[in-house]
Amino acid sequence: MYRTHTCGDLRLENVGQEVILSGWMQTKRDFGGMTFIDIRDRYGLTQLVFDMEDDQDLCSRARKLGREFVVQIKGTVRERSNKNPNMPTGNVEIEVGEMTILNKSKLPPFTIEDETDGGDELRMTYRYLDLRRKPVQNNIIFRSNVAIATREYLSKEGFIEVETPVLIKSTPEGARDFVVPSRMNKGQFYALPQSPQTFKQLLMVAGLDKYFQIVKCFRDEDLRADRQPEFTQIDCEMAFVTQEEILNTFEGLTKYLFKTCKGIEFNGDFPRMTYDEALRLYGSDKPDTRFGMLFHELNDVAKNKGFKVFDSVELVVGICAPGAASYTRKQLDALVKWVQRPQIGAKGLVYVKCNQDGTFKSTVDKFFDQEALKSWADKMGAKPGDLMLVMAGEVDRARKQLNELRLHLGRELGLMKEGDFKPLWVVDFPLLEWDEDTERFHAMHHPFTSPKKNDIERMLSGDHETMKALRADAYDLVINGSEIGGGSIRIHDRALQSRNFDLLGFTKEEAEAQFGFLLGAFEYGAPPHGGLAFGFDRLVTIMSGQESIRDFIAFPKNNQGRDMMIDAPSPVDQEQLDELGLDLVEE
């Protein structure tokens, strides 16, 4: 037997017991005549005591242990004379009688402590050592808890967990596919799923009613801090349901996860907002509703007053930063510079200080008198001490830029508070999105998304503006400005699906070649259905109040899609290439 207890188990009530513990040597405090050693496992730390007067040989061996040696000890639990209230096992220690070194360890390249001295790169290369650290383990354990709670909730709701294939077929829609060459079918390739989308719809045709899966998805696109080439979704689909029932089900799941894994309860229903509203009020389809600073459109009070910059644009829009009138010239200049960075790309930024005496000081005093500025303040609800920030431009660009500024100020003013969770359903997404490059429409969600009932008739009018205005039964769950999940009611009618493919510029042949299996299935009595998928990595990260999804993935990849630990991807043998019928081309 390697252990009778873990390193986090022992308390005062165990005093006097003979125990066996196994763990890693964390720290050594050597006083010559007496040596303390903390051994660690994932459950905690326990202090061992070695005394020269009791056993000189054993104590000397203990003094020679190196960091991260794996040891097994047998000893007696006793009460400490100097207790340590900072650790759960701090009231007791083990008077060691026997010690076995189960394995030695090389000196680790960074310290295995809560606050490590190692940088990201090194920690990723030695991820198995990084994973010994408490904060990282806590993240992985939390992720496990959320996964288990998800299964609990959904299975209680009657959902069936079904595995779908990982080697599937490449389709040109959406993200770039990861591709796998087939040895038995030379010259042909599988693709890894971007999501199990079509399979879950086929499961609905199959009559499996309520499906879910915690599943890996793969997208071969450039990465970010919050984006991995392989990531995990809680993927769900239901048949014979309306959008309302889907939202309620997964609002229930979200509440259950927060309650069981975080002890947080939400009051009432999650707010809902249409896509149009979200863009108008926040300039984003994933608004962070933890703080205000809503957009106020100022066209009627700011245009046609002789200020050319405003007169020539589609939209003049502003936000009011509470209490920010005290910003210095330097801070304000920094804000202007910030929005002018290439990443934001704004031409400029107009600001208006609302002074305590009710007067206004702005960068556009030459064009707008006090009365005009007051009308802005009235419109925006600005109070003395506030700072109004105004941007102008093409509608989409101005909103996007002001959204960035709003988030920047939210951070700067400390308005995103720890432990504050603000969920929100964004509904009524557009069905289609115009792609400037290819000059055609794309499905905004995916090509199986159902248009809203009222819009079905308008679908084939052919008029560009009408097409842009088509709305879908598509929805996103947003928490704290992060897109946690999204889904839609699907098209279950073959004729409507064909019409949708027409809109998207697919020929009949293309649609048949790529999605023939699904269209075929729809001819055999497909039930009305819909679903959604949560980004599991992101959900877990947000629930923990953290930023980086990499910290919640046991073995993540870096910016370049490399696994730094196993050093993948890597070249393969010529033999393997031959077998697959592949030739490499020199660049």
Place this chain on the structure above:
RNA sequence: GGUGAUGUAGUUCAAUGGUAGAAUGGAGGAUUGUCUAUCCUUCGGUUGCGGGUUCGAGUCCCGUCAUCACCGCCA
């Protein structure tokens, strides 16, 4: 595909164009109640790599590689 930042001891960082240094870690020693123990001694460097400018380059210039962040991209 693009923009920017960074790259110096095992690690985290410092060093006006002029002797590469600190902390931490490691090794050795002292030390009987610590818990980031303490104290003493000591080891530790291709300044990412390749060019160039200069009497002299960690520092300036060019190229390249790597890491990170962002834009494009991610139905």
